[in-house]
Amino acid sequence: MRLRRATLADVDFLAELYADEDVRPWLAAAGRYDVDDLRARIERFDSEPEAAGLLVIEVDGERAGAMAWERVNERSRIAHLGGLAIQPDFRGRRLADEAARLLQGHLVHELGFHRLELEVYAFNERGQRHAERAGFVREGVKRKAYLRDGEWVDGMLYGLIEDDLSEPRASSP
Secondary structure, three states: OEEEEOOHHHHHHHHHHHHOOOOHHHOOOOOOOOHHHHHHHHHHHHHOOOOEEEEEEEEOOEEEEEEEEEEEEOOOOEEEEEEEEEOHHHOOOOHHHHHHHHHHHHHHHHOOOOEEEEEEEOOOHHHHHHHHHOOOEEEEEEEEEEEEOOEEEEEEEEEEEHHHOOOOOOOOO
16 A cells, blocks of 8 residues: 555546545535545645645555644644545445544654644544544534534544654655
8 A cells, every 4th residue: 555645637536436425425525526626636735735735545555544633833843634535446445544544643753744634424433433542632512513414413532643654654646
């Protein structure tokens, strides 16, 4: 497995992945994942590669998924992770966990981030289990924070700090 920065050649793959009926319900409701938005994000992230990234997860040279990160606090060296999605043919192999660990190592050991954060809808039990398997610590709940399909839902907050990573990990982006 390897992670690499998404390029404009990946836009159609990413738009299709994020539109998948088993992916879209778990993504941020307010997020845009259409071709135009993805193209703009890739171009913006390429202009400042140490501040954000949209990454493609590859397995044996084949695109298997995607994930993203963005610096949210420069002074305190905090990055927010999100947009994790695995193609249906690649699910069930814990690729998301391995990809998350690769990204953690890259962000902490190579780019110098101190803290990584992510948020998962409370109804997304699969996402919560992934976060915990990948080493994130559940830190709290944002009660009734998001309006989804006419109902207020909680957001589960997770964090990982530099000290949580016992040894440097190889990375690829």
